[in-house]
Amino acid sequence: MARVLIADDASFMRQMIREIIEPEGHEVVGEATNGIEAVDLFKEFAPDLVTMDIVMPKRSGIDAVKRILAEHPTACVVMCSALGQESLVMEALQAGARDFIVKPFKPDSVIATLKKVLEKAE
């Protein structure tokens, strides 16, 4: 089971991801509300996996992914995308994000994606 950092400016989405993944045994080690916090909390907690929203204040999720991967090339980041963000998802994947989950979240899909990413990372 993994130590997970959730980065999303919406409390709604952070709580939903937490409620989906905690019953699977994952531990949420931190919650970031913007891209700057995401980078800082990654350094502080060194999580096994990050769920990263794309649209966030102060620093976008895309920029945060790039910053994290520049210093931690093996970091596992899964993007949280919404309808109409296909090009941004592609940019994040090209920058090194491992996969993406789509809002509105389907719990089974979120769990399966995280499982796949974590298995590949082992």
Add this chain to the structure above:
Amino acid sequence: MALDMAKYRRIFLEEATDHLGEISHALLSLEKELEGVEAIDTVFRMAHSIKSMAASLGFDAIADLSHRMEDRMEGVRRAGRVRDHEELAVLFRALEALEAMVAAVAGDRDPAPADAALLEALATSPAASSAPVVDGVAEIAPPVVQPKKARS
């Protein structure tokens, strides 16, 4: 697995109300400065957030309207400014419609779909609907619609 959707409905009402307040403040700021980058970004992000929450709860009318507003703001972000007060008035109309929809949810009613004319106005490129711009000023000034100041 089943999520406690009643809990998320409560959170949605809290966050959407806050977000609509932020949109209102941002639009009022844009009234004074059409190039307000921070305000433009705020409207874009808040519309995006409302869209995602509403879609998660199956509030399709809210998700659709906020998505259209987000798309319009994406164009505004690329342009670096709200084109004119006509475009701003469309954004204020979208805000008022979203406020009515969220109020419907708060009152345990289904939000009605947005007015088709509003959706069309949001989707219409301002470049196609407005007078040509010379040095940032429309040659034929469009009528200035005084938007309702939802919040001060």
